[in-house]
Amino acid sequence: MSRSTTATLLLAATLSAANAAAQRQARSATVSDARHSVIVDAAGRVGPAVVSVNVLKRERQMPEDPFAQFFMPRGYERQVEGYGSGFIISPDGVVITNQHVTDGAEQIVVTTREGTDYPAKLLGEDPLTDIAVLKIVATGLPTAPLGRSADLLVGEWVVAVGNPFAYLLGNSEPTVTAGVVSAVGRNLLPSGDQPGVYVGMIQTDAAINPGNSGGPLADVQGHVVGVNSSILTPSGGSVGIGFAIPIERAVRVADELRRYGHVRRPWAGLDVTGAENLRDWKRSGGLRVSSVAEGGPAARAGLAADDVLLMARGRRLRTFLDWEAALLDASPGDTLTVAYRRGGRTRTARLGVTDLPSSNAEKVAVLGDVQVITVTPAIRQERGIQVERGALIYNIGPEAGTATGLQSGDVIFQINRQRVQGADDLRRAFAAATGGGPVTVWFERGGMVGRTTFYVQ
Numbered sequence: 001m002s003r004s005t006t007a008t009l010l011l012a013a014t015l016s017a018a019n020a021a022a023q024r025q026a027r028s029a030t031v032s033d034a035r036h037s038v039i040v041d042a043a044g045r046v047g048p049a050v051v052s053v054n055v056l057k058r059e060r061q062m063p064e065d066p067f068a069q070f071f072m073p074r075g076y077e078r079q080v081e082g083y084g085s086g087f088i089i090s091p092d093g094v095v096i097t098n099q100h101v102t103d104g105a106e107q108i109v110v111t112t113r114e115g116t117d118y119p120a121k122l123l124g125e126d127p128l129t130d131i132a133v134l135k136i137v138a139t140g141l142p143t144a145p146l147g148r149s150a151d152l153l154v155g156e157w158v159v160a161v162g163n164p165f166a167y168l169l170g171n172s173e174p175t176v177t178a179g180v181v182s183a184v185g186r187n188l189l190p191s192g193d194q195p196g197v198y199v200g201m202i203q204t205d206a207a208i209n210p211g212n213s214g215g216p217l218a219d220v221q222g223h224v225v226g227v228n229s230s231i232l233t234p235s236g237g238s239v240g241i242g243f244a245i246p247i248e249r250a251v252r253v254a255d256e257l258r259r260y261g262h263v264r265r266p267w268a269g270l271d272v273t274g275a276e277n278l279r280d281w282k283r284s285g286g287l288r289v290s291s292v293a294e295g296g297p298a299a300r301a302g303l304a305a306d307d308v309l310l311m312a313r314g315r316r317l318r319t320f321l322d323w324e325a326a327l328l329d330a331s332p333g334d335t336l337t338v339a340y341r342r343g344g345r346t347r348t349a350r351l352g353v354t355d356l357p358s359s360n361a362e363k364v365a366v367l368g369d370v371q372v373i374t375v376t377p378a379i380r381q382e383r384g385i386q387v388e389r390g391a392l393i394y395n396i397g398p399e400a401g402t403a404t405g406l407q408s409g410d411v412i413f414q415i416n417r418q419r420v421q422g423a424d425d426l427r428r429a430f431a432a433a434t435g436g437g438p439v440t441v442w443f444e445r446g447g448m449v450g451r452t453t454f455y456v457q
Helices: 003-035 038-049 247-260 320-328 377-383 398-404 423-433
Strands: 050-060 077-090 094-097 105-111 117-126 131-136 157-162 175-186 201-204 216-219 224-231 242-246 270-272 287-292 308-312 335-342 345-352 364-366 370-374 391-395 411-415 439-445 448-454
Touching: 038 050, 038 077, 038 157, 038 175, 038 216, 050 094, 077 105, 077 157, 094 247, 105 131, 117 247, 131 247, 157 224, 201 224, 224 247, 242 247, 287 320, 308 320, 364 423, 370 423, 391 423, 398 448, 411 423, 423 439
Parallel strands: none
Antiparallel strands: 050 077, 050 105, 077 094, 094 131, 105 117, 117 131, 157 175, 157 216, 175 201, 201 242, 216 224, 224 242, 270 287, 287 308, 308 335, 335 345, 364 370, 370 391, 391 411, 411 439, 439 448
């Protein structure tokens, strides 16, 4: 074989080997690119800001059988552990989580993904929106990028990040699950033990399990679009129907909790048909106004009873839950553009919502730390009160509640044989009864009449 032929063969072999190596590198790069997906990027952006929220609370224990009550002290309580997730929204340690995670907590500890534990202070919580805000003492913490839920597309990818089952998984690294946006604007019918109003929710099939509550739901850019809150499940685990609170609502509530310690509620001055008319919208084409408070925001906007509400804030209104969603995302001072039908004609009103009448009412102190306010037509409409006159318990401490059997929201309308016209009447009646015999207090609670008897010390 000639030298030129040998050289040619060697060159061909070298080129073939180089080509094979290039193909292997290309395949490796393709596999690497496939592994490094948008889901991986999203998890990498939001994951460092996700924390575990661990709480200690006391729960009253009831005897499990008739024999146990002989051995269990009356009113026995035990300390139990709870857990959830959250995410950091500021480098100085402000954390958003769910209120049902922190409810009744005596001690809260926040654990970062590196395993560092921080005692947490509860800055505020709001059962209605199921949002709570915590504060830990730290600086330079990673924060979760906040996005928008208003322009989410049904079918787009999202990731749910949290700490399911807390320490049972062995470490504090957050768990990532992926899915799609199954629906937006979902309303959940309230259950008997549900304090929160879950309306306008984001539905996803990304797996959400116990312990995920309070963690972020993020889009493929790693921007938080919701706060994982609840699931529908017959088994207690994920079956692909999870719900998240829109991030805009969560941030607004968190800001108000940090600023005021509570959330200001808007008042529209009207009532609409409720759960008994869930299917009525198919016939009426909207939501019927059942009553309008005299002199309230709705009356000033020109709305009247029997008007049919069609849209509010650009959202179609079908049931009372749609109206609740419109109000839940509004603040006192906002103006809602409302489309409604009256007498076959469609009209538009600008409805300026205000603070709740009960929030602005004068508070009168009775029985030490109990605050009451006078029932007015506006407060009757706000609270759905049946009696025309009386004193509404605005706030009552646990000790006074136990001693009297009264609760916040009760309307006292009679003491012994004396009718109560308002808060000052109630204050004078209790003052006159101090140190005397027992008093019988008649009150309205949830539309029902009750009574309780106690001594005024």
